[in-house]
Amino acid sequence: xxxxxxxxxxxxxxxxxxxxxxxxxxxxxxxxxxxxxxxxxxxxxxxxxxxxxxxxxxxxxxxxxxxxxxxxxxxxxxxxxxxxxxxxxxxxxxxxxxxxxxxxxxxxxxxxxxxxxxxxxxxxxxxxxxxxxxxxxxxxxxxxxxxxxxxxxxxxxxxxxxxxxxxxxxxxxxxxxxxxxxxxxxxxxxxxxxxxxxxxxxxxxxxxxxxxxxxxxxxxxxxxxxxxxxxxxxxxxxxxxxxxxxxxxxxxxxxxxxxxxxxxxxxxxxxxxxxxxxxxxxxxxxxxxxxxxxxxxxxxxxxxxxxxxxxxxxxxxxxxxxxxxxxxxxxxxxxxxxxxxxxxxxxxxxxxxxxxxxxxxxxxxxxxxxxxxxxxxxxxxxxxxxxxxxxxxxxxxxxxxxxxxxxxxxxxxxxxxxxxxxxxxxxxxxxxxxxxxxxxxxxxxxxxxxxxxxxxxxxxxxxxxxxxxxxxxxxxxxx
Ligand code: AMP
Ligand code: ZN
Numbered sequence: 001x002x003x004x005x006x007x008x009x010x011x012x013x014x015x016x017x018x019x020x021x022x023x024x025x026x027x028x029x030x031x032x033x034x035x036x037x038x039x040x041x042x043x044x045x046x047x048x049x050x051x052x053x054x055x056x057x058x059x060x061x062x063x064x065x066x067x068x069x070x071x072x073x074x075x076x077x078x079x080x081x082x083x084x085x086x087x088x089x090x091x092x093x094x095x096x097x098x099x100x101x102x103x104x105x106x107x108x109x110x111x112x113x114x115x116x117x118x119x120x121x122x123x124x125x126x127x128x129x130x131x132x133x134x135x136x137x138x139x140x141x142x143x144x145x146x147x148x149x150x151x152x153x154x155x156x157x158x159x160x161x162x163x164x165x166x167x168x169x170x171x172x173x174x175x176x177x178x179x180x181x182x183x184x185x186x187x188x189x190x191x192x193x194x195x196x197x198x199x200x201x202x203x204x205x206x207x208x209x210x211x212x213x214x215x216x217x218x219x220x221x222x223x224x225x226x227x228x229x230x231x232x233x234x235x236x237x238x239x240x241x242x243x244x245x246x247x248x249x250x251x252x253x254x255x256x257x258x259x260x261x262x263x264x265x266x267x268x269x270x271x272x273x274x275x276x277x278x279x280x281x282x283x284x285x286x287x288x289x290x291x292x293x294x295x296x297x298x299x300x301x302x303x304x305x306x307x308x309x310x311x312x313x314x315x316x317x318x319x320x321x322x323x324x325x326x327x328x329x330x331x332x333x334x335x336x337x338x339x340x341x342x343x344x345x346x347x348x349x350x351x352x353x354x355x356x357x358x359x360x361x362x363x364x365x366x367x368x369x370x371x372x373x374x375x376x377x378x379x380x381x382x383x384x385x386x387x388x389x390x391x392x393x394x395x396x397x398x399x400x401x402x403x404x405x406x407x408x409x410x411x412x413x414x415x416x417x418x419x420x421x422x423x424x425x426x427x428x429x430x431x432x433x434x435x436x437x438x439x440x441x442x443x444x445x446x447x448x449x450x451x452x453x454x455x456x457x458x459x460x461x462x463x464x465x466x467x468x469x470x471x472x473x474x475x476x477x478x479x
Contacts, residue, residue, distance in 0.1 A: 002358035004059065006225075007302060009233060009256040010156055014360050017255065019224045024062045027053065028215040028253070029110065030228040030236065033070040033207075034094040035079055037278040038101060040292065040307060041269050044262040045229040047293060048301040048361075050107040052227065052257070054404045055357045065110035066218045069095055072116040073207045074173045081192045087117060101279045104289040104415045105296075106406040114214045116205065122213040123205040124198045127185050129247040131200075141188030141201060144169050147180070150242045154180075156256060157234035173207035177234050185209045185243070208239035212252070216244060226253035230260050259301040265308055282312070283421050288412040291316035297405055300362050318371070319407050323477065325374050326398055326408055328381060329391050331475050338389035339380060346393045349373035353401060363405075370401050410478050413463060433464055437474050444468070 004017040019025050029049045032038045038046075053063050070076075071091045080090035095115075102109070116123075127143060130136050135149050147153045147161065154161050159177050170181040184206040189195035195202045205213075215223060221244070228237065237256065244252035261268075264275040282292060295315035299305040349369045356365030377394060380386040402408040416422045428436070436455055443451035456466050459476070467475045 001059065002355045004056075004358045005360055006255055006257060007360050008254075009258050010253075012158075015255070019061065020222065020254070023060070024064060025056050025225060026219040026223045027063065027065045027225040027227065028211070028219060028223050029065065029067040029226075030211055030232055031067045031069050031113075032094075032098050033073050033075065034091040034098060035073070035075040036094060037097050037280065038094075039269060040277050040279065040282070040296070041262040042229075043101065043105060043107075043279065043292075044296050044305055045227075045259040046102070046107050047105060047296040048259040049227045049257075050105075050406075051297055051301075051363065051404055052225075052361055053108065053110070054406070055361065058400060058403045063111060064219065066112045066114055066215060067110040068211060068214050069098070069113065069115045070207060070210060071095070072204055072210065077193050077204065080194060087194050100419060104279060104283070104419060105293045106289075112218050114218060116210040116214070119210070119214050119217065120196050120198070120205065122217045123209050124186075124200055126209060126213045126216070126243065126247055127200055127205075130185065130243065133246065135246045136185060137182075139169065141203065142171070142184050143186040143200065144182045145185050145239070145242060145246075146182055147242060150246050152245065153242050154238065156241055157238050159234060159238070175235060180235065183208065183235065183239055208236055209243055211236070212240045212243040212247075215240070215252075216248070221248045221250045221252070223253040225255045225257060227257045227259070230258040233258055257301075260304045262296075262305045262307050264306075266306055269307075277307075280419070283416055283419060287312055288316060288319075289415045290319045290407040290412050294319050294405070294407050297363055297407075298367055300360070300364055302360065321374065322370075322398075322408060323410055325378060326395075327475055327477060328378075329394060329398075331473070332381070332469075334381075334386050334388040334391065335384075336389065337387045339385050339387045342380070342387070342390045343393060345376065346373065346390065346397060350397045350400070353397065357404065366401075366404075370397070373397070413478060428459075428462055428464065433459065433476055437466070437476060440466075441474065444474075 005014050006017045007014045032042055053065055057063055071087060076087060076091060080087050083090055127136065130145065135146055136143050137146055147164070148166050157177065159180055161180060164180055168181045169184070170179055171184050171187065186200055186203050186205060188203050195204055215226070226237065241252050263269065264277070267273060267275060269276050279292065283289070291312055292315070295307070295312050296305065298315065349372065352369035353366045356362045356369060359365060373394070377386065398408065413422060436459055440452050440455040443455065459466060463479045465477055465479055469475060
């Protein structure tokens with residue numbers, strides 16, 4: 001197996017990945033801010049971190065992965081106050097929608113889901129530690145982090161802090177590099193807004209302190225990997241480093257991995273351009289979860305991903321090709337023995353698949369290895385050269401592929417129905433399909449096309465496609 005190499009934003013280089021403790025990975029992912037439904041751009045980043053954790057697991061590493069739900073931030077506080085409801089009440093709908101969306105896209109649950117509102121105590125304690133070390137100052141009931149006290153400020157995002165005026169502050173959770181300032185750790189309550197009454201006063205945590213506190217509470221002072229979308233590198237991750245390293249004096253995260261953005265038809269995704277999609281928008285248009293996952297996974301994470309409907313269509317046909325090939329291997333009885341050279345060909349594909357993912361999660365390279373083998377395998381089958389003795393090795397590679405990409409299982413219909421799309425009828429089960437196929441076979445043999453077509457239509461109407469093979473066998477699959 002190849003050495004795992006990952007691009008570390010901190011060093012700006014691709015480096016060998018070596019966890020602190022052999023065999024274990026402590027990883028933190030900034031989760032969604034649950035003030036609205038997540039969009040497919042967000043899911044580009046979440047699918048990336050899912051591919052990463054699945055690949056590390058495939059390589060035998062034990063994951064301790066924490067993902068947070070940001071349920072306290074400027075937008076949530078303002079929206080909840082405007083709606084006249086509490087934070088938990090306001091965010092609950094979006095939290096549940098996010099969990100459902102993750103399921104639909106086969107994004108695995110991390111080992112720990114954590115919520116900001118459940119961890120206010122840890123944030124208060126971390127702010128107290130920073131107060132004791134004079135990293136903070138108070139102003140009008142809020143507490144700010146003094147960035148001039150942390151000489152390494154800017155080391156992740158490489159911003160130059162030389163020209164920044166000491167004492168200039170910013171209260172917003174999100175701001176651009178040009179407004180690098182002392183930032184709020186704790187914000188004084190505004191009238192009508194939710195607050196906590198704590199040892200450091202009344203108020204609420206800033207967004208940045210939430211992640212520092214929760215990451216260190218669940219994973220210790222130094223994490224192996226911290227992930228997020230590229231827009232989080234500044235200010236969010238820069239501020240996380242300043243807070244955590246200010247308090248502990250130890251490195252906060254050893255590898256910082258950032259996913260580039262998803263664009264829509266070459267443009268930034270935005271509500272005003274009308275090119276802003278949630279998963280639900282796409283599912284309502286009839287696109288399948290597996291096609292979206294494949295489309296998001298197929299572009300390496302450090303490249304911008306240009307989302308197009310053509311791309312989504314071609315992702316759907318790639319998934320179909322994979323599933324058809326797997327069905328072919330499962331349902332065909334090949335002649336015994338092994339095809340000359342095939343074992344070596346499969347081993348080469350397996351090596352290239354692993355090398356691709358080890359190469360900073362180069363999913364395009366890993367997919368090329370699989371699709372090259374698939375094409376050659378299909379040609380060998382069509383020519384009648386493929387042998388039963390090679391089936392298990394190909395299936396083993398497809399299983400490794402699917403442990404990471406997770407698109408092979410034919411469960412899109414089920415997933416869509418769980419989200420309320422499609423019909424309530426879950427379609428016939430495998431046994432019923434086999435029975436109807438068996439019933440149709442004799443009709444086909446005696447050239448009773450009326451009966452065989454009727455049975456085919458019955459199945460098609462219920463979402464099952466039949467394919468009559470040259471050798472007289474019948475393959476079926478769910479639409
Ligand atoms: P948020 O809910 O805004 O905190 O974002 C959740 C995650 O989605 C973060 O890791 C963001 O960096 C990421 N993200 C936001 N917009 C995009 C986009 N267009 N493409 C990829 N990732 C994004
Ligand atoms: Zn975060």
